[in-house]
Amino acid sequence: MKIAVDAMGGDFAPKAIVEGVMLAQKEFPDTEFQLYGKESAIREHLTNEKNIVIIHTDDKIESDDEPVRAIRRKKEASMVLAAKAVKEGQADAIFSAGNTGALLAAGLFIIGRIKNVERPGLMTTMPVMGQPDGGFDFIDMGANADNKPEHILQYAILASYYAKNVRGIANPRVALLNNGAEATKGSELTKKAYELLAAEGSINFTGNIEARDLLTGAADVVVTDGFTGNAVLKATEGTAMSLMSVLKKSILGAGLKGKIGALLLKDALRGMKKELDYSSHGGAVLFGLKAPVVKTHGSTGPEAVSHTIRQIHTMLESNVIGELVTYFDEKMEEVTEN
């Protein structure tokens, strides 16, 4: 198993990336890690070279580069070389904490879509409050700005395979994000998507879910169009961040009483923060491509990098993409035969 790592992507690269890879190196002695980036900078942090291959390059994609242009022009950037390694079969998956748009573009244009998958979607496993091991796979978080009902059906199939193969959920409950729980609710898009989902035999469609119930664990997979998914994800993050900062300010404003109170509640407050942290499930997958293309936050640390490599390892080990390739291939044959 070979994982191509963009060692130069993210706010703390290459340090956080190299340190994260070394954590994963201990956990997965069967895996080769290909580190793409500036060799001298990588070596500064690398203390164990077992199963590590460094592919030196001076160029990299910056976080504010225009994605598609960067991919096309910076042919020697660490991310581009890593993606090419996957395309050419020298690596099985790519990991980056760099420019999200550029990684999406590299995934689409260099690695390419699974045959018959129309629009790959960005998927992440979100947390369920009060269930530290719980989570739901949310797709599309924003790879696309406009989706058709057929894309949403494909997301449901993709994420169901993921929940089964990677998260070990036997019969994942799939819900459609909608503006009401009743089957008759929705926009033109979600009403049509509902019909397609209800008619699809290969998934366990349980109906609509409203955005207010997302974090309650009512579904294992939640599908939506990329515009709504992006807005809902950002609203969730923004509300959580705003609340944490209001709480912090209130505590600081309460003087000595506040300080003692916060000290006594330290574990409780830390627990609350931990519930919100979904990095233990790994990063965001651009799903529907021929290989795992996985992204973590730019501000990610070594721990989160190693979680994401574990996720990629499970994706490869469980052959989730191989099974999806077969599914979408056979499905299209059926359509042609009928």
Added chain:
Amino acid sequence: MKIAVDAMGGDFAPKAIVEGVMLAQKEFPDTEFQLYGKESAIREHLTNEKNIVIIHTDDKIESDDEPVRAIRRKKEASMVLAAKAVKEGQADAIFSAGNTGALLAAGLFIIGRIKNVERPGLMTTMPVMGQPDGGFDFIDMGANADNKPEHILQYAILASYYAKNVRGIANPRVALLNNGAEATKGSELTKKAYELLAAEGSINFTGNIEARDLLTGAADVVVTDGFTGNAVLKATEGTAMSLMSVLKKSILGAGLKGKIGALLLKDALRGMKKELDYSSHGGAVLFGLKAPVVKTHGSTGPEAVSHTIRQIHTMLESNVIGELVTYFDEKMEEVTEN
């Protein structure tokens, strides 16, 4: 000034409604309150009849009634009679804490749209974290499941008038909810809406806003389609509720230490809850109709009822709807002349 009140709408009706009206009665001695509902039940809570008129009816719309059917069939329901009073000029505005869908239907079909306003939107003033007096007007929160770019432009005009006339903001900053801050970002819908907003001289359009920045006070008015608005509002509410419940559970789970800590932080925690409570700004307006049609949460108490009546009072006093009628009338004339 005459306000038609659906005394039977909401979980605590008529008690909470009547008590709220009596709070408003003291604040606004110039206003007549018409209470529609079961007279004996209303009188049980009414201790001051000054400026109060009771219009008795036995029928009411239940929270689980199918909205449009209920409005058409329950011709004697308190909400329907209140809406008819507005239509016939016997009242200037309607207030209800009952079935939201039914109130939307009553507003649209009985009271009717302002001429040239295509799709009235549901608007509420949302809180800004860390600014107790701050807020932004968010429209459409879900009156429509599908919107066109032109509707979003109309929302911007409606809400700008509201922010000016009702909230006293001289030159309200209008932002478009979008999937990125850059002008080139967006779906087909938001890209076209952006163009229309940028070209509209009568508003102060400041560009895109992402859902994660909503609660930071970056805009006075935020416009979006009803599907996205509904999802974002519910994601915000759901996240806040989930976090509060996780925090509560963590505190309870921390034993004596937690109890003392929570006691010391009582004010801070209460402050956090208060920041989230936007009922002081009033209820949700179905905006774009010929009269104020305003809704509060079903679980609303007397205090929130009185805030909402204050909001309606300001809407009437500032003649915001009269000015909008003139604006949309003249605008259409311009279009016809050109």
